[in-house]
Amino acid sequence: MTTFVDRVELHVAAGNGGHGCASVHREKFKPLGGPDGGNGGRGGDVILVVDQDVTTLLDYHHHPHRKATNGQPGAGDNREGKNGKDLVLPVPDGTVVLDGNGEVLADLIGQGTTFVAGQGGRGGLGNAALASARRKAPGFALLGEPGEARDIVLELKTVADVALVGYPSAGKSSLISVLSAAKPKIADYPFTTLVPNLGVVTAGSTVYTIADVPGLIPGASQGKGLGLEFLRHVERCEVLVHILDTAALESDRDPVSDLDLIEEELAQYGGLENRPRVVVLNKVDVPDGKDLADMIRPDLEERGYRVFEVSAVAHLGLKELSYALADIVATARAAKPVQEATRIVIRPQAVDDAGFTxxxxxxxxxxxxxxxxxxxxxxxDFNNDEAVGYLADRLSRLGVEDALLKAGARAMDGVAIGPEDNAVVFDWEPTMAAGAEMLGRRGEDHRLEAPRPAAQRRRDRDAERDEASEEYERFRPF
Known part of the structure; x- marks a missing residue:
């Protein structure tokens, strides 16, 4: 059964914003109470937070669909809807967030580091907030915006200072168990380690972490064995330690060839060329192992490697190795630039940027x-004519109609607002007038009615005048 997962695809959906409310205040002896519709609540965000107590992405492997709560709609009497609750997802330290195309969105390192994976939708304004001097009693409200929904990929890259690499059963798990308090599974068969193991080592005043990476074999960078799944865990390490088995039982293997094959796999994976290397000749407590270590050590030192002879079982050479690694880690830490405080970069909108195309x-x-x-x-809300008229007013003030005329659009041409997969398409008719004076009853807008011929308009106007005269004659005082 899977107990460790370091790569998952997560489907996140932020909460939708609540709709605004269209309401008119009603109270005895106050017939003109005015609009009192409240605003809708904001939808909840989906937030990733680094938690040191979390070490695997297993929970998201079993439950990949996560959704925040929606905002509540507004209500009358100027009551605003309740905001949706943010969904906080804990992730391990060293989690990398990528989009569907593999582009890195965030690299989460350090306790408490956060990333908003899904932005909650804004709540819609109620008609009380939409009222103005020209539109005193709007008969509509704005809808809440949908929350952001997208697919992301989470990849865990172990945050460690030292990475132990080498063939299966080379003694990596045994070495980390004696250098630190880690208790990995140890056995004499290949692929004992199925997950990266972390241990904390104290050498003098330096404290560093050491990672036991599952065994690599030739072809690991192309997916053979377990290597491809865990090579990403060595990317953040300051030093790579090759663990060579000087007492290997296989007759067709020798430590130098093992080193060359592992280096070839690391080179094909890429990005690790500048990391310092240390070679550890393990199992020198075995007579044949000690003889082989003495034989190959000059060749390795001639290549420029620092070589240490150790025995995890007999606890030989461990102190020298521990302090040497501490020196390398301390030097690497000192060479890193000091992180500056986060600066806010303000990019003002260009003077000639209209905000749309x-x-x-x-x-x-x-x-x-x-x-x-x-x-x-x-x-x-396209079911409300007044709301559609309000949209036409906003687009006109923004300059969309002028831009359409400049682009050569004519009446009844097709216009789409939005992307291809989610756009509103309509037949465009240039607006000759805009404003509250064009409104009729609440929820209506005369501009959206079919235009009447001039003769019909005159007949209707004469009929309305005659009807008004008859009403006056009927009720005028004698």
């Missing part, structure tokens, strides 16, 4: 893209 796509068809137009469309 209009592009012609085919004959008599145009597409409008931009944060504001697309957000306004998502907030509009």
């Amino acid at each position: 209009v592009t012609e796509e085919g004959e008599h068809f145009y597409r409008v893209r931009g944060e504001k137009p697309e957000r306004w469309v998502r907030q509009t």
Whole structure:
């Protein structure tokens, strides 16, 4: 059964914003109470937080779909909807967040580091917030925005200072068990270690972490054996330690060839060329192992490696190795630049940036893209004519109609606002007037009615005048 997972695909969905409320205050002896619809609540965010107590992504492997709660809709009497609760997901230290294309979104290192994986939707404004001097009693409210939903990939890269690499059964687990308090599984068969093991080592005033990475074999960088699954765990280490078995039972293997094959796999994986290397000749407590170590040590030192002869079983050479690794780690830490405080970079909008674009796509068809137009469309209730008229006013003030005219659009041309997979498409008709004076009853907008011929408008106006005269004659005082 799987007990350690270091790569998962996670489907996150933030909460939707609550809809605004369209309400009019009603109270005895106050017939004109005015709009009192409250705003909708904000949808909850999906937040990844580094937690030192979490060491695996197993929970997300079993439950990959995560969703935050929605915001509550507003209500009358200026009551705002309750905000949705944020969904906080703990992840191990060293988790890398990628999008579906493999692009890194965040590298989470350090206790408490956070990343908003899904942004909650904004709550819609109620009609009380939409009231103005021209539109005193709006008969509509704005809809809440949908929360952000996307697929992300979480990859765990172990945060350790020293990585022990080598063939299976070379003695890596035994070595980490005696250098630290870690208790990995130890046996005399290949692939004993199925998960990376971490241990903390104290050498003088230096404290560092050491990782036992599962065994590598030739072809690991192409997915053979277990190597490809765990090679990412050596990326953050300051020093690589080759554990060579000087008492291997296989007649077709020797420590130098093992070193060359592991180095070839690391080179094919890439990104580890500049890491310092240390070679540990293990199992020198065995007579044949000691003789082989004395034989190959000059060759390894001639290549430029620092070589240590140790025995994890007999506890030989461990102190020298521990302090040598501490010196390398301390030097690497001192060479790192001091991290500066996080700076906020302000990028003001360009003077000539209209906030949207209009592009012609085919004959008599145009597409409008931009944060504001697309957000306004998502907030509009298209079942309410007054809300649609309010959208037309906003787009006109933003300059969308002028841009369409400049792009060559004509009446009844097709216009889409938004991306191809989620756009609102309509037949465009230039607005000749905008504002509250065009409104009729609440929820209606005369601009959205079919235009009447001039003769019909005159007949209707005369009929309304005659009807008003008859009413006056009926009720006028004698």
